Structures are given as structure tokens and as C-alpha cells.
Amino acid sequence: MIVLGILGEIGAGKSFVAKQFGCPVFNADYEVNEIYNKDKISFKKIKAALPKFIKSFPINKAELSNALLSNKRNLKKIIKIVHPVVRKKMDIFLKKNESKKMVILDIPLLIENKLNKKSHILIFVNTKRLLINSRLKKRKNYNKKILQNLRKNQVSTNKKKKLADYIIDNNFSPNIIKKKIRLLKKKIIHERNSSRY
Numbered sequence: 001m002i003v004l005g006i007l008g009e010i011g012a013g014k015s016f017v018a019k020q021f022g023c024p025v026f027n028a029d030y031e032v033n034e035i036y037n038k039d040k041i042s043f044k045k046i047k048a049a050l051p052k053f054i055k056s057f058p059i060n061k062a063e064l065s066n067a068l069l070s071n072k073r074n075l076k077k078i079i080k081i082v083h084p085v086v087r088k089k090m091d092i093f094l095k096k097n098e099s100k101k102m103v104i105l106d107i108p109l110l111i112e113n114k115l116n117k118k119s120h121i122l123i124f125v126n127t128k129r130l131l132i133n134s135r136l137k138k139r140k141n142y143n144k145k146i147l148q149n150l151r152k153n154q155v156s157t158n159k160k161k162k163l164a165d166y167i168i169d170n171n172f173s174p175n176i177i178k179k180k181i182r183l184l185k186k187k188i189i190h191e192r193n194s195s196r197y
Helices: 014-020 028-038 040-049 061-070 073-096 129-138 144-152 157-163 174-195
Strands: 002-008 025-027 102-106 121-126 166-169
Touching: 002 014, 002 157, 002 174, 014 025, 014 102, 014 121, 014 174, 025 028, 025 073, 028 040, 028 073, 028 102, 040 073, 061 073, 061 144, 073 102, 102 174, 121 157, 166 174
Parallel strands: 002 102, 002 121, 025 102, 121 166
Antiparallel strands: none
């Protein structure tokens, strides 16, 4: 099984790129939302860590935003509770799909939380800053201060680029990106198969 890890800035279009490979995708953002909406054990832990802010279940996004805006240390408290659960879900995903030719890990803190292995292939999604900013401003939950706090928890863009095995430019039309990804997918499979002999 070939495991691809998708790297890039917040708003670079990592999830769009991940989907175009046509393989099973582990989307950490989706899993975190599931935790906030359905995981009562995690809710109790988050509530105990942030009693002034977190009151209701499913976890209210406004309460979460207030906690993050109030103190940047609150983000680390949430990460400490949520990420072990995401890691378990990722392990289940990998086990469930071990017979597949290729799977994708779409995890914003893949490098930061040391979730990648040496055998994983890392792909950096390179997107112009102007395009990233315009995409982020269209999001319902857009908040500049929260975004800055999230970025501070991430490894720099330059370091991620250096760690990547491949770079995909996500500055073109969706059709061009899809063609580029199809070619890259063939190349990765061919190279992995060739390295076995």
C-alpha cells in the first residue's frame, strides 16, 4: 500500500487535491468535526480543560472560537485532547484499507504530530498567497486571529516544501489540476513498482 501525505498551508486546497487521486482519503478536519459533534468522552475532557467556555454538546463552534480567541494556550489544550483520538482513527483507517494500492492522509498537522513514516510519500500543495487569502475569506468560520494562532502551531511552508517528495501547483483551473494529479499518480505507482525490482 502506498501512503501519500498531503502538505500545504491552511486554505491551499489540500482536500481538493487529495480527492482527485481517486483513493481512500483520511480527512483529519472531518474527523475533528465528528469528535466535536459525536464524541461525549472528548467533550467532557474539553469541557473540564476549558470550563469557562465549553458548555454545550455537540460542541458549539462559537464557544470553541471564544476559547481560541481568549488565550492562544487554549488551542494546545484542545489539540492535546483531540489529536490522540484522530491518531487512533487514522490507524483504523490504514488497517481497514491495507489491501488498497494507494491511500491519502489529509492531515493539517501531519508533520507536526509526527504522523508520517519514512515510507510515506509527501506531496506539497503550492498555492499563491492571494488565492489562499481569497479562499479563506469565503469560509463561514473565517477569523484572522484564530488563523494566525493555527499557523503558529504549524511547521513553516518552506520546511514543508523541502520535506516533500513532490510539489503540485494548485494555481490553475480544476481541470488542469486533475490532469496533473492523474499523471503524478501514475508516476508514483510506476516508481514504487520499479523500486521493488
